Amino acid sequence: MSANSIYKPQNAFMQWMERRLPIAGLVYSSFVVYPTPRNLNYWWTFGGILTFMLGVQIITGIVLAMHYTPHVDLAFNSVESIMRDVNYGWLLRYLHSNGASFFFVAVYAHIIRGMYYGSYKEPREVLWILGVILFLLMVMTGFMGYVLPWGQMSFWAATVITNLFSAIPGVGDPIVTWLWGGYAVGNPTLNRFYSLHYLLPFVIVGVVVLHVWALHMVGQNNPTGVEPKTEKDSVAFTPYATVKDAFFIGVFCLFYAYFIFYIPNFLGHPDNYIPANPGQTPTHIVPEWYYLPFYAILRAIPSKLLGVVALGASIVLLAFLPWLDTSRVRSAKYRPLYRQFLIVFFLVVIGLGYLGSQPPEGGYVIAARFLTAYYFVFLLIILPLLGLFETTKPLPNSILESVLGEGVRAGASAPPASGAKV
Amino acid sequence: MNAHRTIVGAVAFAATLSFLGPLTAAAQEAETPPAQKWSFSGPFGTYDPEQLQRGFKVYREVCSSCHSLKLLAFRNLADPGGPDFTEAQAGAIAAGFQVTDGPNDQGEMFQRPGRLADRFPSPFSNDQAARNSNGGGLPPDMSTLAKARGYERGFPWFILDMFTQYIEEGPDYIHAILTGYEDPPSGVTLPPGANYNKYFPGHSIAMPKPINDGQVEYSDGTPATVDQYGRDVAAFLMWASEPKLDERKRLGFQVFVFLIVFTGLLYFTKKKVWHAVKHDPELLTPRPPTEYNRG
Numbered sequence: 001m002s003a004n005s006i007y008k009p010q011n012a013f014m015q016w017m018e019r020r021l022p023i024a025g026l027v028y029s030s031f032v033v034y035p036t037p038r039n040l041n042y043w044w045t046f047g048g049i050l051t052f053m054l055g056v057q058i059i060t061g062i063v064l065a066m067h068y069t070p071h072v073d074l075a076f077n078s079v080e081s082i083m084r085d086v087n088y089g090w091l092l093r094y095l096h097s098n099g100a101s102f103f104f105v106a107v108y109a110h111i112i113r114g115m116y117y118g119s120y121k122e123p124r125e126v127l128w129i130l131g132v133i134l135f136l137l138m139v140m141t142g143f144m145g146y147v148l149p150w151g152q153m154s155f156w157a158a159t160v161i162t163n164l165f166s167a168i169p170g171v172g173d174p175i176v177t178w179l180w181g182g183y184a185v186g187n188p189t190l191n192r193f194y195s196l197h198y199l200l201p202f203v204i205v206g207v208v209v210l211h212v213w214a215l216h217m218v219g220q221n222n223p224t225g226v227e228p229k230t231e232k233d234s235v236a237f238t239p240y241a242t243v244k245d246a247f248f249i250g251v252f253c254l255f256y257a258y259f260i261f262y263i264p265n266f267l268g269h270p271d272n273y274i275p276a277n278p279g280q281t282p283t284h285i286v287p288e289w290y291y292l293p294f295y296a297i298l299r300a301i302p303s304k305l306l307g308v309v310a311l312g313a314s315i316v317l318l319a320f321l322p323w324l325d326t327s328r329v330r331s332a333k334y335r336p337l338y339r340q341f342l343i344v345f346f347l348v349v350i351g352l353g354y355l356g357s358q359p360p361e362g363g364y365v366i367a368a369r370f371l372t373a374y375y376f377v378f379l380l381i382i383l384p385l386l387g388l389f390e391t392t393k394p395l396p397n398s399i400l401e402s403v404l405g406e407g408v409r410a411g412a413s414a415p416p417a418s419g420a421k422v
Numbered sequence: 423m424n425a426h427r428t429i430v431g432a433v434a435f436a437a438t439l440s441f442l443g444p445l446t447a448a449a450q451e452a453e454t455p456p457a458q459k460w461s462f463s464g465p466f467g468t469y470d471p472e473q474l475q476r477g478f479k480v481y482r483e484v485c486s487s488c489h490s491l492k493l494l495a496f497r498n499l500a501d502p503g504g505p506d507f508t509e510a511q512a513g514a515i516a517a518g519f520q521v522t523d524g525p526n527d528q529g530e531m532f533q534r535p536g537r538l539a540d541r542f543p544s545p546f547s548n549d550q551a552a553r554n555s556n557g558g559g560l561p562p563d564m565s566t567l568a569k570a571r572g573y574e575r576g577f578p579w580f581i582l583d584m585f586t587q588y589i590e591e592g593p594d595y596i597h598a599i600l601t602g603y604e605d606p607p608s609g610v611t612l613p614p615g616a617n618y619n620k621y622f623p624g625h626s627i628a629m630p631k632p633i634n635d636g637q638v639e640y641s642d643g644t645p646a647t648v649d650q651y652g653r654d655v656a657a658f659l660m661w662a663s664e665p666k667l668d669e670r671k672r673l674g675f676q677v678f679v680f681l682i683v684f685t686g687l688l689y690f691t692k693k694k695v696w697h698a699v700k701h702d703p704e705l706l707t708p709r710p711p712t713e714y715n716r717g
Contacts, residue, residue, distance in 0.1 A: 038699055080566065081493075084498075094670075244696070247692045250685030257677050257681060261671060262465055265569060273567075273569040
């Protein structure tokens with residue numbers, strides 16, 4: 001493959017440039033001839049979709065920031081003025097608020113794909129950990145963005161979430177005061193959240209560069225989990241992956257546009273159209289839908305401190321997946337038991353999401369406890385043990401063989417079996 | 423092959439969760455507001471200017487004595503996709519309101535007739551004054567009210583609503599509140615000054631029944647009933663909350679036509695590019711674009 005990455009421009013200026021700053025060569029080797037497994041399915045387009053959404057959020061966000069006022073007395077009305085008086089302000093804001101939701105739709109699809117096909121396994125551990133860091137950064141950015149319109153849910157979500165830090169023994173309360181910049185959520189809090197909400201997306205861009213760099217070191221995983229062995233196992237990134245990504249970004253945009261233009265407030269909470277009022281607590285404080293599973297975990301545990309620990313662990317543990325999962329086989333396609341447990345795990349997360357939206361009482365709490373238990377049992381017990389006891393299905397010798405179907409024409413190009421069967 | 427089992431599992435799982443609801447349902451559940459027919463619902467819905475004008479009349483003659491509409495300007499009344507007043511009509515409406523301006527050259531605040539650029543003046547000079555005149559309750563500002571109200575849809579409606587585009591909980595709720603005043607059922611005692619409303623959460627609402635049949639005169643022959651007033655003023659408040667709805671849905675349709683054509687073209691491009699990979703996989707070699715020399 002390395003032969004392909006030699007970039008020899010014909011154009012005199014590009015030749016001159018290439019000897020000084022080989023940026024065209026970098027793009028050429030990373031996004032044109034870069035070999036990508038030929039058997040990737042559409043779950044692999046979410047990386048491109050995420051890049052697209054990050055761009056959408058940054059561009060709409062920068063324009064919104066030109067019109068937004070981060071002050072407790074003015075923030076709500078400045079958002080409303082964007083909706084009413086700024087040219088296409090309603091479009092920018094709905095693009096941005098629904099964009100956050102669809103950013104999370106894409107990242108969850110991306111994570112599901114990574115877990116299903118074992119994309120975190122050797123040699124992709126660092127790639128995966130960078131992904132978990134990106135997810136954490138997204139969670140923080142999304143949360144701070146939700147606070148900015150300074151509606152009732154903004155204010156009370158900020159209060160509830162920052163208060164979580166008060167669970168830390170000893171230094172909890174000083175930390176919360178420090179985060180607030182005062183003795184309650186107020187103007188300093190809104191100002192710093194605005195500042196950080198503007199900063200973090202660019203931190204995300206930086207980590208995305210590392211994420212893509214790490215990806216290009218180790219190459220993409222694929223549905224078989226078998227590494228490409230010959231040239232025939234791969235296709236060039238351009239045009240193959242580019243056109244496929246572009247098509248699916250189009251499909252994704254159809255869903256995104258449906259929400260923006262027809263049900264723009266569906267994913268929001270009506271209370272956020274009520275200006276923030278520190279004197280009046282809403283009946284139910286609920287976060288945005290994409291945090292609900294974690295919110296359910298937090299509330300499932302009776303002790304505040306342990307709840308916060310569980311909340312943190314539920315995300316941080318994901319970074320340790322490469323070591324918690326002891327199986328040598330990557331793809332769930334060849335791991336019948338893992339596949340079952342993993343699908344249950346995904347359903348459990350959806351169930352936790354539903355429970356997170358409900359009041360924390362009665363049957364809901366009991367159900368949330370069971371589902372939280374499964375969440376952690378799966379990660380900490382089932383995953384390590386499965387690798388030891390599970391009988392996996394035979395792997396194909398190569399990606400090409402899996403594409404062609406075993407035994408038909410595979411003999412011609414499949415390299416000799418070299419212990420690929422586990 | 424396992425897809426069926428997975429789907430069945432998911433449905434069973436969701437059903438189990440939804441049964442947890444009744445276990446915890448609060449005792450004082452308000453009745454669900456009945457869904458009304460709105461001209462602005464659905465992908466091609468638009469506001470009905472005549473209805474908005476009627477709704478504005480109701481707001482002006484009834485609601486505006488307690489409820490502010492701070493974010494709306496008189497000029498908005500003549501904006502496209504709204505009540506469709508002419509600029510002259512909107513100006514005349516503005517002139518009917520007294521607006522505080524100033525300070526003038528003598529340093530005094532003064533009253534003058536409203537202009538198109540002014541926002542609707544509030545009935546009370548501040549929240550404390552509003553509370554004082556309303557038995558301690560603060561009549562909410564109505565600028566975003568139709569988007570700030572709703573009711574719990576519950577499973578599975580909150581999923582189905584996505585496909586049916588039912589997002590009119592706000593106007594339905596406002597209409598329901600206006601028509602939901604009743605005598606309290608026997609055995610229910612209300613706090614002093616409170617009124618019974620079957621659609622209000624907890625049933626005890628501070629606002630007395632605001633409007634009665636025949637209270638606002640309609641010149642176009644529309645029935646002057648509370649039911650009709652409720653629908654008209656809810657539609658008006660929806661417009662006040664979401665003045666760009668018509669424009670949004672019109673642009674949405676154009677975006678959809680473009681996206682469907684564009685994505686369709688991308689699909690066929692993708693199919694053509696991948697044809698060799700799918701149909702003659704043995705022959706395939708990585709094929710960079712022709713402008714570049716391969717090493």
